[in-house]
Amino acid sequence: MSYEILTIPCLADNYTFLLHDNATGTTALIDAPEAAPVLAALKAKGWTLDMVLLTHHHWDHVDGLPALLEHYSPTVVGAAKDADRLPKLDITLNEGDEFAVGDLKGRVIDVSGHTINHIAFAFEGAVFTGDSLFALGCGRVFEGTMDMMHESLQKLAVLPPETMVYSGHEYTLGNAKFSLTVEPDNAALQVRVKDVERLRAAGIPTVPSLLSLELATNPFLRAKDAAEFAKIRTAKDNF
Numbered sequence: 001m002s003y004e005i006l007t008i009p010c011l012a013d014n015y016t017f018l019l020h021d022n023a024t025g026t027t028a029l030i031d032a033p034e035a036a037p038v039l040a041a042l043k044a045k046g047w048t049l050d051m052v053l054l055t056h057h058h059w060d061h062v063d064g065l066p067a068l069l070e071h072y073s074p075t076v077v078g079a080a081k082d083a084d085r086l087p088k089l090d091i092t093l094n095e096g097d098e099f100a101v102g103d104l105k106g107r108v109i110d111v112s113g114h115t116i117n118h119i120a121f122a123f124e125g126a127v128f129t130g131d132s133l134f135a136l137g138c139g140r141v142f143e144g145t146m147d148m149m150h151e152s153l154q155k156l157a158v159l160p161p162e163t164m165v166y167s168g169h170e171y172t173l174g175n176a177k178f179s180l181t182v183e184p185d186n187a188a189l190q191v192r193v194k195d196v197e198r199l200r201a202a203g204i205p206t207v208p209s210l211l212s213l214e215l216a217t218n219p220f221l222r223a224k225d226a227a228e229f230a231k232i233r234t235a236k237d238n239f
């Protein structure tokens with residue numbers, strides 16, 4: 001597998017990503033917060049938009065799609081179970097389903113919690129997590145239960161540790177400050193927080209992040225059970 005992934009900042013703090021299969025030239029966008037930065041990136045790279053993969057139905061992940069459809073005719077892919085509240089889907093997928101972006105093989109992971117039927121897209125070496133797992137954080141539990149979100153994060157935790165995590169928002173600085181209140185003595189976390197502060201001061205994205213680093217420093221991923229996760233998530237909601 002040979003691919004290139006572009007990280008594109010959108011709106012106030014969203015990220016979208018272009019996944020380009022080098023073998024076939026096929027390009028997929030993961031979520032569509034807004035069109036203009038995506039159109040500019042496609043033009044700069046000389047790529048065509050062939051697919052759009054949607055993680056969940058929130059407006060800041062789908063509202064850019066209509067304007068993209070004025071320029072390209074991508075295959076739109078999303079969760080079968082959420083088809084009624086996602087934009088019109090050409091391919092519907094369920095947990096465990098495999099799909100292809102050119103020669104790249106992807107797999108669907110149901111990561112419900114932030115929303116029900118939120119999905120992640122896992123490829124060799126890269127996972128697109130939307131608003132489930134963030135760098136040093138996780139999405140707010142709006143529709144699911146704490147148990148459900150904990151279970152979803154643990155599905156991501158067992159991916160190969162060298163996997164890069166492409167998450168949907170730049171929330172890392174706030175997450176870092178909170179994480180230190182949970183694990184003030186975690187040396188790996190202390191080092192990472194310094195790195196995050198330096199990157200953000202320079203305006204550099206902290207996404208993607210390495211899964212092994214999340215496993216060492218992300219308190220939401222490190223919670224030993226659903227009860228501990230719930231305690232940490234509730235504390236973050238009130239932070």
Ligand SMILES: [Zn+2]
Binds near residue numbers: 058114
């Ligand atoms: Zn969301």
